[in-house]
Amino acid sequence: MIAIQSRDNPLVKRIHALSTSGRERRKTGLTVLDGAHLMAAALDAGIVFTQIVVSDTGLAREEHQALIARVGAQCPVACLPDPLFAHVSAVESPSGLLALMAMPALDVLPAMVNGSLIVLDAVQDAGNLGTLLRTASAAGIRLALLTEGCAQAWSPRVLRAGMGAHFQMQVLEHVDVETALAGYTGRIAATVLSADSQSLFALDLAGPTAWLFGAEGQGLSDSLKNLATTHVHIPMPGRLESLNVAAAAAICLFEQVRQNG
Amino acid sequence: MIAIQSRDNPLVKRIHALSTSGRERRKTGLTVLDGAHLMAAALDAGIVFTQIVVSDTGLAREEHQALIARVGAQCPVACLPDPLFAHVSAVESPSGLLALMAMPALDVLPAMVNGSLIVLDAVQDAGNLGTLLRTASAAGIRLALLTEGCAQAWSPRVLRAGMGAHFQMQVLEHVDVETALAGYTGRIAATVLSADSQSLFALDLAGPTAWLFGAEGQGLSDSLKNLATTHVHIPMPGRLESLNVAAAAAICLFEQVRQNG
Incomplete structure (x- = not known):
């Protein structure tokens, strides 16, 4: 786990851009998941994270530690002071934990649409x-x-x-x-x-x-x-x-x- | 109708405070209605406005002019440049028209609660x-x-x-x-x-x-x-x-x- 303190850090800049700009998400193909609930749902569905970010306060929560452990060592984790985490988060009440993931490739319409x-x-x-x-x-x-x-x-x-x-x-x-x-x-x-x-x-x-x-x-x-x-x-x-x-x-x-x- | 240009205008300060502060609303007993639809619903229900505020762009809309005419001369109307209107508005996409109204006095629970x-x-x-x-x-x-x-x-x-x-x-x-x-x-x-x-x-x-x-x-x-x-x-x-x-x-x-x- 790396600790980051500055708004000028390239990773901080990148996540802030992904959180706030649809254009940046389209350009990079990445998006931001906020919160343990959403991240667990993604993992259950087989989604792979490319980066985890946790706030100082968020790191103290057992639920977050369990999720970080579940993802394992292959995914880098960055720890941010709470105000810096709020800066990179896209949502109004940041949960203290977020992840980057690749958006699914543009899905193709099924050859035959049926069902509801x-x-x-x-x-x-x-x-x-x-x-x-x-x-x-x-x-x-x-x-x-x-x-x-x-x-x-x-x-x-x-x-x-x-x-x-x-x-x-x-x-x-x-x-x-x-x-x-x-x-x-x-x-x-x-x-x-x-x-x-x-x-x-x-x-x-x-x-x-x-x-x-x-x-x-x-x-x-x-x-x-x-x-x-x-x-x-x-x-x-x-x-x-x-x-x-x-x-x-x-x-x-x-x-x-x-x-x- | 008066035209206002400055953020330092007392009326602008007052509406901004009412839009953003629950404490200010409690203190004054006033709240802010945004948009012609909501204002029309209030008028239909017999609500009296104490002030109407319209943006330059909002004033050009027929729907807004009709509503201002409906309220009549007894309610003061202030006209603001669009950026100043956005400053006093509480909502994300300001409609260009808002009104101040007194919040209903604290209602008393009916002696007998029935019905759904x-x-x-x-x-x-x-x-x-x-x-x-x-x-x-x-x-x-x-x-x-x-x-x-x-x-x-x-x-x-x-x-x-x-x-x-x-x-x-x-x-x-x-x-x-x-x-x-x-x-x-x-x-x-x-x-x-x-x-x-x-x-x-x-x-x-x-x-x-x-x-x-x-x-x-x-x-x-x-x-x-x-x-x-x-x-x-x-x-x-x-x-x-x-x-x-x-x-x-x-x-x-x-x-x-x-x-x-």
């Missing part, structure tokens, strides 16, 4: 995007297709909100959804507010469904709306007829779980 | 707290009880995530939940991960329910867990058995909507 999946259209908020992946993964969904306008799926903030979902499902970015779903034989469902849509709770959700979720505010793009074979709304008895996109997705995906359980 | 409600225990994340209120309001819930450790319910970030929920339901803070629910005759349901709990989808949700939701990570406090008459889990077929608290609440509250719809 989610399509996320221009979801720019990192927290929402990560929560959507986490919820989908808990519901047993194994494939997420992200359109051009989405936040970077492997950014530290999306990873943190995903809580390990990235390692349990295939997440494809910059997807041309019309092409991807051209031969899809399941239902393609879009949530909309219009009353001429079907109630989620009246829908028979047997068989696979591709769920389309758009960014809040603007909603789904017209081309995706036209792709949908089913327009569905969530009945809202309250006076505030409005749901966060991640909440709406949770309701839809777990209605599917309920029906097929 | 949510109890939020030590939910510190502003986005989660606001989303929980928004989801509950959409589900027709009219009362939220917040324990001591929750984020300030009327902070600008919680208000923004709530998207108007605050004006549609009673939100009580610093609540002693054991006392509040002492005479409650409905079901008191806590979501837990343990398998000896009932599946949400096997539960009969007729009649009122008090839903207890805890902070992520630590979960519900023991005293609240003991208060629950029903322990419930959400079946998760995926390998990642983990949900964001706001996603879990959405699933529970809309299962109740489904059953009683």
